[in-house]
Amino acid sequence: MAQDVLSCVISRIGECRSNELVEFMWREHSKYESDFSVLDSLMRAFVNADMGSQALKIWDRMRKVRIRPSLSAVSIFFAPLIRVGDYGSVWKLFRDMIQRGPCPNIFVYNVMILGFCRKGCVRTGESLLFLMRKYGCEPDVIAHNLLISAYCVRGWTSHALNWAHFVAESGCEPSTATFVTIINALCKEGNIVEARKIFEEMQEMGVSPGTVTYNALMDGHVKAREIGNYKYGREDDGNRFLRELSMMALIPDCSISDMSISGLCWAGRLDEALHLLKTMLEKGIPVSIIAINSLICAYSRAGLHEKAFEVYNIMTKFGLTPPVSTSTSLLIGLTKVGKLQIGLDIFTGKMHQNGRT
Template sequence: MKIGGIAADVYSYSILIEGFCRCGDVEKGLSLFEEMGNNNIIPSLVTYSSILKGLCRSGLMEISLDWFKKIGASGYEYDQHAYNILITGFCVKGDMDSANKLLEEMLNNSLAPNPVSYKSLILGFCKIGSLEKALKFFNNMREAGFLPSPVTCNHVISGYCKEGQVKEALRFIDEMRDLGISPNMFTYSAVINRLCKESKSEKALELIPVMLKCNIFPSVVIYSTLINGFAKQANPRKALMLYTKMLKLGICPDSVTFTILINVLSTGGRGEEAYNLFKEMISKGLDPDKISYTSMIAGFCRSKDMKKAWGLFQEMVQSDIVPSVVTYTCLIDGFCKVNRMDMANMLVDEMNNNTVCPDQITYSVLIRGCQKLGYVDSARQLLNEMKNRGILPCESTLKT
């Protein structure tokens, strides 16, 4: 291979291999490595490491191990960097047994773990829910004289939050500060997310002033998490208040923010407000997704405004968004409520044609619709069809 008329050397090849592997094209990297051999150019340790990193990033851990052995067979001594690449790869995969074996091998070769080794191991153990082991490595890291980075600390905080130990996570944030490590947005994001999941949105909201005091400005993701928390606690007033606050702070809501608000307003019978937000979302260049459309359709079906519900359904299909069983069921329920069994049955046929299987709720809605209009035979037929498909009717369906 020649670059600008000059024959490529090991340095040129290594740069190209690193570039392709970084972009995820390991195959091209391996092809260039083979070309080096054909041109009698001896690869450097950097060349081998680039391929190793590319294989690990692609999740090809068995091939990575073979490549790692190839490095030793080529006469190069393993260094911390090579071990860290493999350890990180296994930690990302959650294969902590393999990561631990490599760590032991590293120590046996008189190579001490460095901050990269510790960070990967802490991440890996937090990922699989072994917080105790993650904390052990965190303490080992400090004892070795390394100051953990905010990213490493965030892994531990995420680990605490996954285990539901919010108090410990907050205590750990104080410990970070004592060590001179500044918490960042991701630090607080994990805690806020956990508190909202535990229906403690008010407590989560109290962290916003704490963040601002540290010059950490909450992102759209954090605000969306809080809005979702209040929405799930049936507090649309607080959710909308946070939305207004976002706008005042110049934080642009994304499709997730809009979808949460549309859903909470539609569920609460505030269809027109939800529809206004839906239109605002589109005006901002944000495309509604399956959840946004379904929330709006469900809201109009509840208020028996089937014209708008059907219009949105058509718009959804024309936008190449495949309706879910929930979307279809909402529409079927709406048409049953306005005594349009012809439309309800047509939608069931469409579901079957689109391989969207009706579920227990779909059948229950249809059976109730038939019973309401006195179509007893049709109701029995649906009940039998339901049983033949292995779908157990709920108690209320059997009573009807």
């Protein structure tokens, strides 16, 4: 509470007048609290108020009165300094910790790696990872993942792959996030074959893929138009990936189905989307009304109203309830092909079902 109050006051009075507050609190403070308590609260307050230069002055005062700053306070110090680009102060603070304590922990290193990587200084982040070992701090999977993510953001996917192998060889087990980051990057580049290899390596290493991984890989397949019989150029592999998903203990959620079917509709491959819809429903893979609406609307726009009606029948067969928008779209389409009565039956049936007139 004291830190929050101080942060609020400092923000209101501004950096120029904050020195007056510091001197006011320091004057005769020994009557009610320790040197450490006053200076630690002030330093944290300045950090919270984004006044890094003032926080550094408190740090210097702590050293002068021979107080060792708390590691938790210093840990939050680096992020705002990197954010404003005050790299001189960052390295000054880091050297002071190495020489006089408290010794940086894994959290401090990770904050610095993240900050420098976000600023585009990936090589600096990489150097920090090697440096931490020199001072007895072993990098964790988070540190490695930060670098892998930075490589992928910059388009250095080959570096990310090499680093992932380095992580495994160094005895630090990669996490799901490690693989998802690389799979996402490869899929965005259109390198689906390599993404699939990483997916298989992931399972061989005993790392659970998770829904996010499936979504990333499925998204890549859809964007690369590798759903259906185009998969790897072999007809017998047409739905191999979907079969594998259905056999996994983790069944993908509706977002995968929606993304797959909608993606094929956007690509104009409506018959493939219909075949995929049937396959998913037969295998018990969840499909939401969003995917079915996409297919009905796509067939309607293409003037294939009979096909749109076929999709509607599939939807009702599997117990899915169409919304009013779907019924309206079908009514308009069936009217155009001379099947007004069927369209009216669908539409009025839907209205009565919802208690509307």
